[in-house]
Amino acid sequence: MGLICGHSHITYNMTSSNNFEQEIAAKHTRLVTAFDSGITKPIEARRQQLRQLYFAIADNEEALKESLVKDLYRSPIETEILELHLIYAEIEAAIKNLGKWAADESIWGDIRVAAARPKLKKSPYGAVLILGPWNYPLVSTLIPVASAIAAGNTVLLKPTEMAPNSTELLCSILGKYLNPNVFQSVLGSVPESTYLLSLKWGKIMVTGSCGVGKIVATAAAKNLTPVVLELGGKSPVVITANADLQVAAKRIAWGKFINAGQTCIAPDYVLVDSKAAKKFIREFIDATVAMYQNLDKDSRDFAHIVNSRLWHRMVTLVQNTKGQVVFQHGQPDEGTRFFPPTVVTDVGIDDVLMEEEIFGPILPVIAVDNVVQNASRLIARNDHPLALYIFTNDETEADRLIETTRSGAVLINDTVLQGGSVGVPFGGVGSSGTGRYHGKYGFDEFTYERPVLTQSLALEKFMKARYPPYNFAKLKALRRLGRRNPRFAREGSLEDSFLKRVLDSKLFWIALIFGGKAYAMSAHL
Known part of the structure; x- marks a missing residue:
């Protein structure tokens, strides 16, 4: 599969191209x-490229929705609320705030370099590779793509081959709207991805499974290329005896079954307090039936599994x-790849459903005695998840669960919400990923934040102590500047005194300098 998309060369021949390496290399160059x-x-x-990106999507919104009906049987409404709304919000935020985000940032905190006026310059990485999911x-x-362009990079996008209708259309659209010197795309499968990963990039981002993440990280390491890995994992739901079970059931069912459970932050399994287990299961079934009435393979509100293998x-x-x-x-249907919402109870911690991320509309429910005390131990049997969902009306219970677990994000009394915000960072920890975006x-x-310091030539006479030949007098001078003695005693408080905090204040030194100048001018007058 050697389909290459770019501004001036778009081909929809799905057979392997003999010269795809040359074409990819040319795009990279x-x-x-x-x-x-x-x-x-x-x-x-x-900002102009971001505007073009916005209207590339807006002008072709209906065609993009329809392409995902073909790939996933997904409702156009679900595509709009789960994908398009956030895309528009992200681009709008970048256009509005880019000047502020990209501005140099002054640094304060070390008097030894204060005269050099240190600042952080926001520098792009270069040509970056983005590998998309299905x-x-x-x-x-x-x-x-929007984040990379906003940061000043050029971008090569390699979308998935598993959703061909949407990704082929997307490549075609972007190729017509974006500057080909800023954006290129490549469609293909393993050979194309493998070759792309052999090239040297400024940064690589991949959204996919843990296995894919390991492949990308290993390839990137050969060129010491930094990576962003947005992966997944088994995101648990913990329901305590103090939760509102009716609301919990509805919100968990929605988060679990949107896109037929094929969501990296979907609730993967439920740990519910034994006292609430039976009622939660009844509420969950009722909520599911209410949302997906008369569900079958022809229903428009429920997506299907992406391919026959899955x-x-x-x-x-x-x-x-x-x-x-x-x-x-409902009844599973192989021909349309429809698989209905499914609930499994009495699941053991070593069950097949607990081995890896389910990534589908199957929800295991495990009743746990005193779930607040025991959930963290059960969650720790798997790698750190991308999300942890807690349902409780007791803040103390939530705090305990947060403190005794690790996850990319925590959401209390809802699901999936954290993935749809411009203002909330999205990313994992450990095997669920590294880096964050939105x-x-x-x-x-x-x-990358590039420190820039500009040292004054007028201060040279004060720098004699740092140059050889060294002597004790020079060392004494350097010790005074370097604060050789600790700011705290061997025992007692580690907090600075009020006087030390004042002397460390940037405002104090500004006031002292300008106050001194004002005093000198008034004295002269």
Whole structure:
């Protein structure tokens, strides 16, 4: 599969191209050369490309929605609220705030370099590679693209081959709207991805499974290329005896079954306090039936599994579980890859459903005695998840669960919400990923803070002590500047005194300097 998309060369031949390496290399060279020329450095040039990106999506919104009906049977309404709304919000925020985000930042805190007026310059990495996923092929590719462009990089996008209708269309659209010196794309499968990873990039971002993340990180390490890994994991839900079970059931069902459970931050399994387990299961089934009435393979509100291999994986999981399948809302259909919402109870911690991320509409429910005390131990049996969901009306219970677990994010009394905000960083920890993006966090992820110091030549006479030949008098002078003695005693408080805090204050020294100048001028007059 060697389909290459770019501004001037778009081909929809899905057979392997004999010269895809040459075509990819040419695109890579073009982006590197363009970045080196400085065309992405001006803030206004970046904002213009972001505007083009916005209208690339807005002008083709209906066609993009329809492409995801073909790939995932997904409702156009679900595509709009889960993908398009956030894309628009991200681009708008970048255009509005880019000047502020990209501005140099003054540094204060070390008197030894204060005269050099240190600042941080927000510098782009260069030509960056973005590898997109199939489950949300618009939002999970276009937000990183927007962040990378806003930061002043050039971008090569390699979307998934598993959602061909949406990704082929997306490449075609972007190729017509964006400057080909700033943006290029490549469609293909493993050979194309492998070759792309062999090239030297300023940074690489991938959204995918933990296995894919390891492949990308290993390849990037050969060139010491920094990476952003947005992966996944088994995101647990903890429901305490103090939770509002009716609300919890509705919100968990929604978060679990949007996009047929094919969401990296979907609730993967439920740990519910034994006292509330039976009632929660009843409420959850009722909520699911209410949301998806008369559900079958032809229903428009419920997405389907992306391909036959993953549909059969769902079937196998249900066949092999030792738990009890207490609810399946519809009949699975192989021809359309429809797999209905399914609830499994009495699931053991070593069950097949607990081995890896489910990534589908199957919800294991585990009743746990005193779940607040015991949930963290059960959660720790898996790698750190991308999200932890807690349902409780007791803040103390929530605090305990937060303090005894690790996850990319925590959401209390709701699900998935954290993934749809411009103002909240999105990312994992450990095997669920590294790095974070959305809004300013995405801009920061695609820039590096470059310290710039400008030392005054007029201060040379005060720097004699640092030059050899050394002697004790010079050392004494340097010790005074370097604060050789600690600011705290061997025992007692580690907090600075009020006087030390004043002397460390930037405002104090500004007032002292300008106050001294004002006093000198008044005395002269």
